[in-house]
Amino acid sequence: MVRNCVVRGCHSKHASDVRLFSIPLSYDNRNPDDFNILSERRSLWLSRLHIHEGDLKKKSFVCHKHFVSGKPSYYRDVDNVDWAPTLNLDNNYSTRYQRRKRYNINRDKLCNVMDHNITDTSEVVAESDHSQLMESNENDGPLDLSVGLKHIADIEQESFALPLILPELTPNSENPTTETESVEVSALKEEIINLQSQLATLNKDYIALKQEFHMYTQRPITSNFFAKCQNSDKWMQVYTSLTTAKSFEIIYNAVSSAIPENNNYSLCKRQQLFLALVRLSHNLSEMDLAFRFNVSSATVCRYFHSWIDAIYLKLRNYVIIWPTLDELNVAMQMCFRRSYPRTVSIMDCFETQIQIPHNRNDQAATYSTYKSRNTVKYLISTTPHGTVNFISKGYTGRKSDQFVVRHSGYKENLKEGDGVLADKGFDVAEEIGLMGATLTTPAFKSSDQLTQKETEVSRGVSNVRIHIEREIGSIRMRFDIMCGPVVMSNLYNFEESVCLYDKIVAVCCIINNLNPSLIFI
Known part of the structure; x- marks a missing residue:
């Protein structure tokens, strides 16, 4: 079945470049509370389309040509210009039967005017011929019938030829106008045409501005x-x-x-x-x-x-930006300024539990011996001010911290002379040293007990490195989605080698940076 637009005078049919929209119903089973809005909208559509409810087919459509934006608006947006059709609704359109009836009426009126003029003209001609005959009878003697017959024939010829010139003569005979008046009428017609064209242009501008206004204004708050x-x-x-x-x-x-x-x-x-x-x-x-x-x-x-x-x-x-050492020194916290004045990064890894994968290879790859469960691992770095300056993409829980540091792109941010603080499990001093930076970690226990110097160094590093633990804990506390378990579908949806959960973790760090820092000067 071919779908057509129900607007009178519109001949659009279903095609690739024509979009058809069904006339809205007065009810919606999913939203029964919106019955009044839906009924009002349907009534407005039918009134603008000049269609009665009883004449409406089961499936009736309106094409995109009758909407400002090319489609109807959402049914709750009552103030939108496209809440109902507005464009190209020709109210003067008539059916073939109506046009034929109007044509017959005008034709009958014209014939009556022509018959009336023919009768008047015939009477005038007949009177003038009769007077001529009477004068010729008085002057010449007996009446000549041939002359009368000749005049009658001439009258019949004139009566048949008269309708051909009546449409031009009749208006002048009934409404005589001078040449000056005709010039004024033509000037007024031209002015009307110009004003109509200006009005059409203004209407188009008004519709365009109204469409732009509705596009950029706020939608009503429904929640x-x-x-x-x-x-x-x-x-x-x-x-x-x-x-x-x-x-x-x-x-x-x-x-x-x-x-x-x-x-x-x-x-x-x-x-x-x-x-x-x-x-x-x-x-x-x-x-x-x-x-x-x-x-x-x-x-x-x-x-x-x-x-x-x-x-x-x-x-x-x-x-999430990586500031330089000079920028950090402008407002370096005293706890760092006294002991580690060249620190630009405090790094650590955190893990989040995930759902157990169905694939056994994935289960083995994501199992973390540290957490004793399947996890996804991230490398995070913060500045001495307490803001996140680096967050890696996710790695499987089986990967070591050293592997994540080497392959996450963290080292490329370091410059010569920078200082990095980390936990003692990060055995990457050689890789960081190649970048000209220095890695500081708590001391390893080489014997049964640490020396006094090693204890003091470890205590000093732990006192300032604890801020990364506080930052991770703050992010987990503020965003429950970081606590897991993570749905596997969020880990499989990759876009440019970044899955959805990687974006979620980065967004949580972004919002955390917009909040006040946990570390005070």
């Missing part, structure tokens, strides 16, 4: 959950781990451009970002978030993935 937390520092910190509501707006303004505008979104962009941050902070299930925000589970998953990608791409290179 009471977000409305209560939006302007509250307390609830924003509880649900998103951001210290203030202003931090939320800063992230939104920096990232929102990466998410395209779409009228079919159930939630506005701020609500979508809030949903993603709530899931990072509390690791809520998709069903729970779908219930809280009144959307489907698939919508929650789509919003979460979109905003994680946007934050990762937009802010990673601007928030």
Whole structure:
């Protein structure tokens, strides 16, 4: 069955370059509370299309030519210009039967006018001929019938020829106008045509500006959950781990451009970002978030993935940065300034539990003897100020700390003269020394007991290296999604050799950097 557009005068059919949209129903089983909105929208559609409810087919469609943006808006966006069709709705369109009927009426009127003029003209001609005959009878004698017959024939010829000139003569005979008036009328017609063209141009500009306005204005907030937390520092910190509501707006303004505008979104962009941050902070299930925000589970998953990608791409290179030693010395903490003034990095590894893989090879590769479970391992580095300046991609739990340091790209950030603090398990002093940097770790126990000097050195390193442990603990405490267990699907979805969980860990570090530091001067 060929699908056609039901708008009168529109002959669009289903094709590759034509999009058809069905007339909305007055009910929705998934959202029974929106019955009034759906009924009002359907009534508005039918009134603009000049279609009665009884004349509507089971499946009726409207093409994209009748919408400003090329498609109808979301049914809850009542103020949108595309909530109902607006363009190319020709109300003067008539059917073939109506046009034929109008043509017959105009033709009958014209014939009546022509008959009336013919009768008047015949009477005038007949009177003039009769007077001529009477004069000739008085002057010449008896009446000549041949002359009368000749006049009658001439009258009949004139009566048949008269309708050919009546359409031009009749208006002049009924509404005589001068040449000046005709010139004024033609000038007025030209002015009307110019004004109509200007009006059409202004209407197009108005529609374009209205479309742009609706695209960039905020969608209405439909979630009471977000409305209560939006302007509250307390609830924003509880649900998103951001210290203030202003931090939320800063992230939104920096990232929102990466998410395209779409009228079919159930939630506005701020609500979508809030949903993603709530899931990072509390690791809520998709069903729970779908219930809280009144959307489907698939919508929650789509919003979460979109905003994680946007934050990762937009802010990673601007928030997780490696400062130089000169920049760190401007505000170096005293605990570092006294003992380790050239420190630029404190590094450590942390592991997060994952679901047990089905493949035995994957089980063996991800099993960590240190944690006695299947894990994914990350290398993290912080500055003496307590901000994350490096986060690696994920490695299987079986990989050693030395392997991760050698292959994660951490060494490329070091420069000559830099100092690095690490745990004694990081036996990478040679690799770091090749970069011109110095690695400082607690002393190894070469005998039954450490010497006094080794004890003092180990205590001093531990006192400042403990900040990396505090930073890792702070990230885990703020973001429950970092505690695991990690779903295997988040580890298999790779994009440019980076899986989804790698992006999640990086985003958690980004948000952690936007919060106040744990280390004070």
